[in-house]
Amino acid sequence: MDIKTDSKHKIAEEFFQKASEGLYKPEEDVVAYSVCKNAFYAAKNYLISFLEEQGIENSEDDSLEELLNKCRSVNDKFADLHLSPMYHPTDTEDVWMNVDAASDYVKMAENTRQVILKK
Numbered sequence: 001m002d003i004k005t006d007s008k009h010k011i012a013e014e015f016f017q018k019a020s021e022g023l024y025k026p027e028e029d030v031v032a033y034s035v036c037k038n039a040f041y042a043a044k045n046y047l048i049s050f051l052e053e054q055g056i057e058n059s060e061d062d063s064l065e066e067l068l069n070k071c072r073s074v075n076d077k078f079a080d081l082h083l084s085p086m087y088h089p090t091d092t093e094d095v096w097m098n099v100d101a102a103s104d105y106v107k108m109a110e111n112t113r114q115v116i117l118k119k
Contacts, residue, residue, distance in 0.1 A: 008052060009116075012045035016109050023106050032102040039105035040064070040086050043112040047071055050116050063087065081115050083108050 019038035022031060047067040051058050054074050058067060065087045071078040085101075086108060 006049045006052060008045045008049035012042045012049060012113070015039070015042035015045060016113060019102075019106050019109060023102055032097050032099050035102035036105045039102070039109040042109040043083060043086060046109075046112045046116045050075075077115055077118060081111060083112065 015038045019035050019042055022035040022038065044064050044067060047064070048058055050071055051067065051074075056070060056074065058070060064083055068078060068081065068083055085104060
């Protein structure tokens with residue numbers, strides 16, 4: 001399966017686009033919660049797409065941390081990927097209201113995207 005044609009990868013790309021577009025509006029128009037949520041789901045779907053390409057079972061209920069650990073066990077290119085601020089999104093909804101956090105989340109999603117696309 002080619003990761004660029006994988007449905008989870010396409011979903012991740014859509015979430016990433018929404019997060020990026022949401023972040024680069026004038027600051028008074030940025031909805032930080034929405035940007036963070038979209039970036040989180042982009043990162044999660046990128047990891048799922050990689051695991052599916054590798055033939056590794058996973059569940060939609062797997063946490064981001066679990067997915068990243070599975071990716072790390074398969075390929076060391078994930079060793080330096082830092083996503084811990086995203087690990088507990090339900091515990092951090094107040095943080096998601098911050099434009100700086102939104103920017104950080106988009107950067108983490110972009111880093112995940114870059115790791116996934118490296119061959």
